[in-house]
Amino acid sequence: MNNHVLRPLLVVILLVVLVLIVRAFYVPKSFGVHQRGYMYGWYRDANVEDWKKFKVKYQGTDYCKDCHAKNHETIMMTPHAIIPCEDCHGPAVDHPSDPAKLTIDKSRELCLRCHYPLAYPTSGRANIRGVDPEKHNPGMECSLCHNPHKPGLEGLK
Amino acid sequence: MISRRDFIKKTVIGVAGASIPVAALELLTPRRLRAEKEDKSRVRWVFLVDTYKCVGCGMCVKACKLENEIPYDANVTRTWVERYVTTKDGKVHADTPKGARDGFITSKIDLGTDGSLDIRKEDIDKAFFVPKLCNQCENPPCVQVCPVGATYQAPDGVVLVDRSWCIGCGYCIMGCPYGVRFFHPVYHTAEKCNFCYHRINKGLQTACVQACPFGARRIGNIKDPRDPVAKIITTERVAILKEEYGTKPQVYYIGLDKEVK
Numbered sequence: 433m434n435n436h437v438l439r440p441l442l443v444v445i446l447l448v449v450l451v452l453i454v455r456a457f458y459v460p461k462s463f464g465v466h467q468r469g470y471m472y473g474w475y476r477d478a479n480v481e482d483w484k485k486f487k488v489k490y491q492g493t494d495y496c497k498d499c500h501a502k503n504h505e506t507i508m509m510t511p512h513a514i515i516p517c518e519d520c521h522g523p524a525v526d527h528p529s530d531p532a533k534l535t536i537d538k539s540r541e542l543c544l545r546c547h548y549p550l551a552y553p554t555s556g557r558a559n560i561r562g563v564d565p566e567k568h569n570p571g572m573e574c575s576l577c578h579n580p581h582k583p584g585l586e587g588l589k
Numbered sequence: 590m591i592s593r594r595d596f597i598k599k600t601v602i603g604v605a606g607a608s609i610p611v612a613a614l615e616l617l618t619p620r621r622l623r624a625e626k627e628d629k630s631r632v633r634w635v636f637l638v639d640t641y642k643c644v645g646c647g648m649c650v651k652a653c654k655l656e657n658e659i660p661y662d663a664n665v666t667r668t669w670v671e672r673y674v675t676t677k678d679g680k681v682h683a684d685t686p687k688g689a690r691d692g693f694i695t696s697k698i699d700l701g702t703d704g705s706l707d708i709r710k711e712d713i714d715k716a717f718f719v720p721k722l723c724n725q726c727e728n729p730p731c732v733q734v735c736p737v738g739a740t741y742q743a744p745d746g747v748v749l750v751d752r753s754w755c756i757g758c759g760y761c762i763m764g765c766p767y768g769v770r771f772f773h774p775v776y777h778t779a780e781k782c783n784f785c786y787h788r789i790n791k792g793l794q795t796a797c798v799q800a801c802p803f804g805a806r807r808i809g810n811i812k813d814p815r816d817p818v819a820k821i822i823t824t825e826r827v828a829i830l831k832e833e834y835g836t837k838p839q840v841y842y843i844g845l846d847k848e849v850k
Protein backbone atom coordinates (compact mmCIF):
# COMPACT_ATOMS: atom_id res chain seq x y z
CA MET A 433 0.00 0.00 0.00
CA ASN A 434 1.09 3.57 -0.62
CA ASN A 435 2.29 5.99 1.99
CA HIS A 436 -0.60 8.40 1.47
CA VAL A 437 -2.99 5.66 2.60
CA LEU A 438 -0.92 4.20 5.42
CA ARG A 439 -0.14 7.47 7.20
CA PRO A 440 -3.71 8.72 7.73
CA LEU A 441 -4.73 5.17 8.60
CA LEU A 442 -2.08 5.13 11.32
CA VAL A 443 -3.37 8.46 12.66
CA VAL A 444 -6.91 7.12 12.77
CA ILE A 445 -5.82 3.94 14.56
CA LEU A 446 -3.86 6.02 17.08
CA LEU A 447 -6.88 8.21 17.74
CA VAL A 448 -9.11 5.18 18.29
CA VAL A 449 -6.59 3.68 20.70
CA LEU A 450 -6.31 6.99 22.53
CA VAL A 451 -10.10 7.25 22.95
CA LEU A 452 -10.22 3.67 24.23
CA ILE A 453 -7.46 4.36 26.78
CA VAL A 454 -9.11 7.56 28.04
CA ARG A 455 -12.44 5.75 28.20
CA ALA A 456 -10.97 2.92 30.26
CA PHE A 457 -9.82 5.39 32.90
CA TYR A 458 -12.70 7.90 32.73
CA VAL A 459 -15.73 5.60 32.79
CA PRO A 460 -16.35 4.23 36.30
CA LYS A 461 -16.07 0.47 36.76
CA SER A 462 -19.71 0.07 37.77
CA PHE A 463 -20.94 1.81 34.61
CA GLY A 464 -22.46 -0.58 32.17
CA VAL A 465 -25.50 -2.56 31.12
CA HIS A 466 -27.38 -3.95 34.12
CA GLN A 467 -30.46 -6.02 34.87
CA ARG A 468 -32.97 -4.34 32.56
CA GLY A 469 -30.72 -4.32 29.51
CA TYR A 470 -29.34 -1.50 27.43
CA MET A 471 -32.59 0.45 27.01
CA TYR A 472 -33.45 0.88 30.71
CA GLY A 473 -30.48 -0.51 32.61
CA TRP A 474 -27.43 1.32 31.23
CA TYR A 475 -26.03 3.25 34.17
CA ARG A 476 -23.45 3.67 36.93
CA ASP A 477 -24.41 1.04 39.48
CA ALA A 478 -22.69 2.85 42.37
CA ASN A 479 -25.26 5.63 42.07
CA VAL A 480 -27.95 3.37 43.57
CA GLU A 481 -25.90 3.26 46.79
CA ASP A 482 -25.34 7.03 46.62
CA TRP A 483 -29.10 7.59 46.71
CA LYS A 484 -29.55 5.17 49.60
CA LYS A 485 -27.15 7.28 51.66
CA PHE A 486 -29.24 10.44 51.30
CA LYS A 487 -30.09 12.05 54.66
CA VAL A 488 -33.44 11.25 56.30
CA LYS A 489 -35.11 14.36 57.77
CA TYR A 490 -38.66 13.31 58.65
CA GLN A 491 -38.32 10.79 61.49
CA GLY A 492 -41.99 10.03 62.15
CA THR A 493 -44.25 10.18 65.18
CA ASP A 494 -42.71 7.07 66.76
CA TYR A 495 -39.41 8.95 67.01
CA CYS A 496 -41.09 11.68 69.12
CA LYS A 497 -43.43 9.70 71.33
CA ASP A 498 -41.00 8.36 73.96
CA CYS A 499 -39.53 11.70 75.13
CA HIS A 500 -42.71 13.70 74.51
CA ALA A 501 -45.01 10.99 75.86
CA LYS A 502 -47.46 13.37 77.53
CA ASN A 503 -48.05 15.49 74.44
CA HIS A 504 -48.32 12.37 72.34
CA GLU A 505 -50.91 10.86 74.68
CA THR A 506 -53.04 14.01 74.71
CA ILE A 507 -53.25 14.38 70.96
CA MET A 508 -53.88 10.65 70.48
CA MET A 509 -57.28 11.03 72.16
CA THR A 510 -58.45 13.68 69.68
CA PRO A 511 -59.33 13.85 65.97
CA HIS A 512 -55.90 15.43 65.45
CA ALA A 513 -54.30 12.06 66.29
CA ILE A 514 -53.99 11.38 62.56
CA ILE A 515 -51.65 14.34 62.03
CA PRO A 516 -47.97 13.38 62.29
CA CYS A 517 -46.03 15.58 64.77
CA GLU A 518 -43.64 16.84 62.12
CA ASP A 519 -46.42 18.30 59.94
CA CYS A 520 -46.69 21.23 62.38
CA HIS A 521 -43.43 20.98 64.34
CA GLY A 522 -41.20 20.58 61.29
CA PRO A 523 -38.80 17.77 60.40
CA ALA A 524 -36.92 16.38 63.41
CA VAL A 525 -33.70 15.58 61.45
CA ASP A 526 -31.26 14.80 64.33
CA HIS A 527 -33.25 16.44 67.12
CA PRO A 528 -32.42 16.82 70.03
CA SER A 529 -28.77 17.26 69.02
CA ASP A 530 -29.36 19.05 65.72
CA PRO A 531 -31.58 21.06 65.73
CA ALA A 532 -31.88 21.49 69.53
CA LYS A 533 -35.29 23.13 69.16
CA LEU A 534 -37.84 22.70 66.39
CA THR A 535 -39.71 25.68 64.99
CA ILE A 536 -43.47 25.22 65.30
CA ASP A 537 -45.55 26.59 62.43
CA LYS A 538 -48.32 28.47 64.26
CA SER A 539 -49.57 30.40 61.24
CA ARG A 540 -53.26 30.62 60.40
CA GLU A 541 -52.34 29.33 56.95
CA LEU A 542 -51.21 26.01 58.43
CA CYS A 543 -54.58 25.38 60.10
CA LEU A 544 -56.45 26.56 57.01
CA ARG A 545 -54.82 23.84 54.90
CA CYS A 546 -57.56 21.60 56.29
CA HIS A 547 -59.97 24.04 57.98
CA TYR A 548 -60.66 26.43 55.15
CA PRO A 549 -64.16 25.25 54.23
CA LEU A 550 -64.26 23.68 50.77
CA ALA A 551 -67.48 21.72 50.44
CA TYR A 552 -66.19 19.53 47.62
CA PRO A 553 -68.36 16.46 47.20
CA THR A 554 -66.41 13.17 46.87
CA SER A 555 -63.42 14.70 48.63
CA GLY A 556 -62.66 14.14 52.31
CA ARG A 557 -62.32 17.91 52.64
CA ALA A 558 -66.12 18.27 52.77
CA ASN A 559 -66.20 16.43 56.10
CA ILE A 560 -63.79 18.75 57.94
CA ARG A 561 -65.23 21.59 59.98
CA GLY A 562 -64.04 24.95 58.70
CA VAL A 563 -64.15 28.66 59.42
CA ASP A 564 -64.15 31.68 57.14
CA PRO A 565 -60.71 33.20 57.91
CA GLU A 566 -61.90 36.67 56.93
CA LYS A 567 -64.70 36.67 59.51
CA HIS A 568 -63.31 34.49 62.30
CA ASN A 569 -60.90 36.67 64.37
CA PRO A 570 -58.79 37.76 61.38
CA GLY A 571 -55.09 38.31 62.02
CA MET A 572 -54.96 36.23 65.20
CA GLU A 573 -53.03 33.01 65.55
CA CYS A 574 -55.47 30.12 65.96
CA SER A 575 -53.46 28.70 68.88
CA LEU A 576 -54.18 31.84 70.96
CA CYS A 577 -57.62 30.33 71.70
CA HIS A 578 -57.50 26.76 70.35
CA ASN A 579 -55.18 24.05 71.59
CA PRO A 580 -54.08 22.04 68.54
CA HIS A 581 -53.43 19.05 70.81
CA LYS A 582 -57.00 19.34 72.19
CA PRO A 583 -58.89 20.72 69.22
CA GLY A 584 -62.37 20.18 70.70
CA LEU A 585 -64.23 23.21 72.07
CA GLU A 586 -63.67 21.99 75.64
CA GLY A 587 -59.94 22.50 74.99
CA LEU A 588 -60.37 26.26 74.42
CA LYS A 589 -57.84 28.31 76.34
CA MET B 590 -29.42 -22.28 -7.70
CA ILE B 591 -32.53 -21.41 -5.62
CA SER B 592 -35.76 -22.66 -7.16
CA ARG B 593 -38.71 -20.36 -7.67
CA ARG B 594 -40.74 -22.37 -5.16
CA ASP B 595 -38.05 -22.03 -2.48
CA PHE B 596 -37.63 -18.35 -3.19
CA ILE B 597 -41.35 -17.60 -2.71
CA LYS B 598 -41.50 -19.81 0.42
CA LYS B 599 -38.56 -18.08 2.07
CA THR B 600 -39.84 -14.65 1.16
CA VAL B 601 -43.24 -15.35 2.73
CA ILE B 602 -41.65 -16.68 5.92
CA GLY B 603 -39.28 -13.74 6.09
CA VAL B 604 -41.97 -11.09 5.60
CA ALA B 605 -44.31 -12.78 8.10
CA GLY B 606 -41.55 -12.98 10.71
CA ALA B 607 -40.45 -9.39 10.23
CA SER B 608 -44.00 -8.06 10.53
CA ILE B 609 -44.50 -9.29 14.14
CA PRO B 610 -43.35 -6.49 16.41
CA VAL B 611 -41.59 -7.56 19.57
CA ALA B 612 -44.13 -5.55 21.59
CA ALA B 613 -46.97 -7.77 20.32
CA LEU B 614 -45.48 -10.72 22.15
CA GLU B 615 -45.38 -8.93 25.48
CA LEU B 616 -48.21 -8.18 27.87
CA LEU B 617 -47.36 -6.78 31.26
CA THR B 618 -49.94 -6.64 34.03
CA PRO B 619 -49.57 -6.09 37.78
CA ARG B 620 -50.27 -9.79 38.22
CA ARG B 621 -47.43 -10.79 35.91
CA LEU B 622 -45.09 -8.33 37.57
CA ARG B 623 -45.86 -10.02 40.86
CA ALA B 624 -45.51 -13.47 39.40
CA GLU B 625 -42.02 -12.92 38.04
CA LYS B 626 -40.45 -14.52 41.04
CA GLU B 627 -37.30 -15.91 39.43
CA ASP B 628 -36.31 -12.29 39.03
CA LYS B 629 -33.20 -11.34 41.03
CA SER B 630 -35.03 -8.55 42.77
CA ARG B 631 -37.86 -9.43 45.14
CA VAL B 632 -39.09 -5.87 45.30
CA ARG B 633 -41.08 -3.76 42.84
CA TRP B 634 -42.18 -0.52 44.42
CA VAL B 635 -45.64 0.72 43.52
CA PHE B 636 -47.78 3.59 44.77
CA LEU B 637 -51.47 3.88 45.54
CA VAL B 638 -53.38 7.17 45.74
CA ASP B 639 -56.93 7.38 47.09
CA THR B 640 -58.39 10.61 45.72
CA TYR B 641 -61.49 10.29 47.92
CA LYS B 642 -59.32 10.64 51.02
CA CYS B 643 -57.21 13.57 49.80
CA VAL B 644 -58.32 16.90 51.30
CA GLY B 645 -55.74 19.03 49.52
CA CYS B 646 -53.79 20.07 52.64
CA GLY B 647 -50.52 19.84 50.74
CA MET B 648 -48.56 18.52 53.73
CA CYS B 649 -47.11 15.89 51.37
CA VAL B 650 -45.66 18.55 49.08
CA LYS B 651 -44.14 20.45 52.00
CA ALA B 652 -42.63 17.28 53.46
CA CYS B 653 -41.27 16.19 50.08
CA LYS B 654 -39.54 19.50 49.44
CA LEU B 655 -37.91 19.58 52.87
CA GLU B 656 -36.97 15.90 52.88
CA ASN B 657 -35.45 15.92 49.40
CA GLU B 658 -33.77 19.33 49.59
CA ILE B 659 -35.73 20.95 46.79
CA PRO B 660 -35.35 24.75 47.28
CA TYR B 661 -38.54 25.67 49.14
CA ASP B 662 -39.42 28.86 47.31
CA ALA B 663 -38.45 27.73 43.82
CA ASN B 664 -41.56 26.87 41.83
CA VAL B 665 -40.51 23.27 41.21
CA THR B 666 -41.53 20.19 43.15
CA ARG B 667 -41.21 16.42 42.90
CA THR B 668 -44.84 15.91 43.89
CA TRP B 669 -47.85 18.17 43.73
CA VAL B 670 -51.61 18.16 44.27
CA GLU B 671 -54.10 19.21 41.60
CA ARG B 672 -57.60 20.51 42.26
CA TYR B 673 -60.40 19.73 39.79
CA VAL B 674 -63.71 21.58 39.93
CA THR B 675 -66.44 20.72 37.43
CA THR B 676 -69.23 23.28 37.27
CA LYS B 677 -72.86 22.81 36.25
CA ASP B 678 -72.16 24.36 32.81
CA GLY B 679 -69.86 21.42 32.06
CA LYS B 680 -66.59 23.35 32.38
CA VAL B 681 -63.59 21.82 34.15
CA HIS B 682 -61.39 24.09 36.23
CA ALA B 683 -58.05 22.84 37.48
CA ASP B 684 -55.23 24.46 39.41
CA THR B 685 -52.25 23.69 41.59
CA PRO B 686 -50.91 26.93 43.10
CA LYS B 687 -47.20 26.43 43.95
CA GLY B 688 -47.85 22.70 43.46
CA ALA B 689 -50.11 22.96 46.55
CA ARG B 690 -47.05 23.42 48.77
CA ASP B 691 -49.25 25.59 51.02
CA GLY B 692 -52.41 23.58 50.44
CA PHE B 693 -55.67 24.97 49.11
CA ILE B 694 -56.72 27.75 51.48
CA THR B 695 -59.12 29.57 49.20
CA SER B 696 -62.09 28.63 47.05
CA LYS B 697 -60.67 30.76 44.21
CA ILE B 698 -59.21 28.81 41.30
CA ASP B 699 -55.71 30.03 40.40
CA LEU B 700 -55.57 31.03 36.70
CA GLY B 701 -51.93 32.10 36.69
CA THR B 702 -51.44 35.47 34.95
CA ASP B 703 -55.21 35.73 34.32
CA GLY B 704 -55.87 36.17 38.03
CA SER B 705 -58.30 33.88 39.79
CA LEU B 706 -61.83 32.61 39.50
CA ASP B 707 -64.21 32.23 42.41
CA ILE B 708 -66.76 29.49 41.90
CA ARG B 709 -69.96 29.56 43.94
CA LYS B 710 -70.70 26.48 45.97
CA GLU B 711 -74.06 26.05 44.20
CA ASP B 712 -72.38 25.85 40.77
CA ILE B 713 -70.12 22.91 41.64
CA ASP B 714 -71.05 19.52 40.20
CA LYS B 715 -67.99 17.68 41.40
CA ALA B 716 -64.71 18.69 42.91
CA PHE B 717 -61.75 16.75 44.22
CA PHE B 718 -57.98 16.69 44.67
CA VAL B 719 -55.46 14.50 42.84
CA PRO B 720 -51.92 14.08 44.17
CA LYS B 721 -49.34 13.53 41.43
CA LEU B 722 -45.80 12.15 41.53
CA CYS B 723 -43.44 10.14 39.36
CA ASN B 724 -45.16 7.02 38.03
CA GLN B 725 -41.92 4.96 38.05
CA CYS B 726 -43.08 3.49 34.73
CA GLU B 727 -42.24 -0.06 33.78
CA ASN B 728 -41.31 1.33 30.34
CA PRO B 729 -39.89 4.74 31.29
CA PRO B 730 -39.59 6.98 28.20
CA CYS B 731 -37.36 9.37 30.14
CA VAL B 732 -34.77 6.60 30.51
CA GLN B 733 -34.95 5.61 26.84
CA VAL B 734 -34.11 9.12 25.66
CA CYS B 735 -31.16 9.75 28.00
CA PRO B 736 -28.10 9.87 25.74
CA VAL B 737 -25.53 9.31 28.49
CA GLY B 738 -27.04 6.70 30.82
CA ALA B 739 -27.55 9.21 33.64
CA THR B 740 -31.12 8.19 34.34
CA TYR B 741 -32.03 4.55 34.70
CA GLN B 742 -34.36 2.05 36.24
CA ALA B 743 -33.02 0.45 39.40
CA PRO B 744 -33.70 -3.31 39.82
CA ASP B 745 -36.63 -2.51 42.15
CA GLY B 746 -38.37 -0.45 39.47
CA VAL B 747 -37.59 3.04 40.74
CA VAL B 748 -36.24 5.44 38.11
CA LEU B 749 -33.23 7.34 39.45
CA VAL B 750 -31.05 10.19 38.18
CA ASP B 751 -27.26 10.09 38.54
CA ARG B 752 -26.45 13.73 39.28
CA SER B 753 -22.76 13.25 38.60
CA TRP B 754 -23.48 11.78 35.16
CA CYS B 755 -26.33 14.04 33.94
CA ILE B 756 -25.27 16.58 31.30
CA GLY B 757 -28.46 18.65 31.60
CA CYS B 758 -29.68 18.19 28.03
CA GLY B 759 -33.30 18.08 29.14
CA TYR B 760 -34.43 15.28 26.79
CA CYS B 761 -35.94 13.38 29.72
CA ILE B 762 -37.90 16.44 30.83
CA MET B 763 -39.44 16.61 27.36
CA GLY B 764 -39.88 12.84 27.16
CA CYS B 765 -41.94 12.41 30.32
CA PRO B 766 -45.65 12.43 29.40
CA TYR B 767 -46.57 13.16 33.01
CA GLY B 768 -44.41 16.26 33.39
CA VAL B 769 -42.82 15.09 36.64
CA ARG B 770 -39.25 16.10 35.73
CA PHE B 771 -37.57 19.47 36.11
CA PHE B 772 -34.09 20.93 36.51
CA HIS B 773 -32.81 21.10 40.07
CA PRO B 774 -32.21 24.82 40.74
CA VAL B 775 -28.95 24.10 42.60
CA TYR B 776 -27.39 21.13 40.80
CA HIS B 777 -28.72 22.03 37.32
CA THR B 778 -29.34 18.37 36.62
CA ALA B 779 -32.59 16.53 35.89
CA GLU B 780 -34.62 15.99 39.04
CA LYS B 781 -37.58 13.78 39.82
CA CYS B 782 -39.44 11.88 42.52
CA ASN B 783 -37.60 8.70 43.43
CA PHE B 784 -40.15 7.35 45.96
CA CYS B 785 -37.75 8.65 48.66
CA TYR B 786 -35.26 5.96 47.70
CA HIS B 787 -33.19 6.59 50.83
CA ARG B 788 -36.23 6.05 53.04
CA ILE B 789 -37.91 3.03 51.45
CA ASN B 790 -34.60 1.15 51.51
CA LYS B 791 -34.40 1.67 55.27
CA GLY B 792 -37.91 0.33 55.82
CA LEU B 793 -39.42 3.80 56.21
CA GLN B 794 -42.39 5.23 54.36
CA THR B 795 -41.80 7.95 51.78
CA ALA B 796 -41.92 11.47 53.24
CA CYS B 797 -45.24 12.23 51.49
CA VAL B 798 -46.87 9.00 52.70
CA GLN B 799 -45.72 9.66 56.26
CA ALA B 800 -46.87 13.30 56.20
CA CYS B 801 -50.36 12.51 54.90
CA PRO B 802 -52.78 12.56 57.85
CA PHE B 803 -55.58 10.94 55.84
CA GLY B 804 -53.91 7.88 54.35
CA ALA B 805 -54.50 9.13 50.82
CA ARG B 806 -51.03 8.04 49.75
CA ARG B 807 -49.56 4.56 50.23
CA ILE B 808 -46.47 2.77 48.97
CA GLY B 809 -46.08 -0.97 48.61
CA ASN B 810 -44.27 -3.86 46.98
CA ILE B 811 -46.29 -5.49 44.20
CA LYS B 812 -44.13 -8.65 44.39
CA ASP B 813 -45.12 -9.31 48.00
CA PRO B 814 -48.47 -11.15 48.02
CA ARG B 815 -49.09 -10.15 51.66
CA ASP B 816 -48.55 -6.46 50.97
CA PRO B 817 -51.86 -4.60 51.61
CA VAL B 818 -51.17 -2.14 48.77
CA ALA B 819 -50.40 -4.95 46.31
CA LYS B 820 -53.63 -6.64 47.37
CA ILE B 821 -55.70 -3.55 46.59
CA ILE B 822 -54.01 -3.01 43.22
CA THR B 823 -54.50 -6.59 42.09
CA THR B 824 -58.01 -7.17 43.44
CA GLU B 825 -59.78 -3.81 43.44
CA ARG B 826 -60.71 -1.23 40.81
CA VAL B 827 -57.78 1.08 40.24
CA ALA B 828 -56.79 3.32 37.34
CA ILE B 829 -53.56 4.64 35.92
CA LEU B 830 -52.72 7.88 34.12
CA LYS B 831 -52.28 8.08 30.30
CA GLU B 832 -52.53 4.36 29.71
CA GLU B 833 -52.49 4.96 25.94
CA TYR B 834 -48.80 5.93 26.03
CA GLY B 835 -47.79 2.38 26.87
CA THR B 836 -45.46 3.51 29.64
CA LYS B 837 -47.04 1.13 32.17
CA PRO B 838 -47.10 3.59 35.08
CA GLN B 839 -46.90 2.11 38.56
CA VAL B 840 -48.81 4.76 40.48
CA TYR B 841 -52.38 3.52 40.83
CA TYR B 842 -55.37 5.72 41.60
CA ILE B 843 -58.66 5.07 43.34
CA GLY B 844 -61.44 7.41 42.24
CA LEU B 845 -59.77 8.78 39.12
CA ASP B 846 -62.02 10.75 36.76
CA LYS B 847 -61.87 11.35 33.00
CA GLU B 848 -60.90 15.01 33.48
CA VAL B 849 -57.66 14.00 35.15
CA LYS B 850 -54.74 13.73 32.76
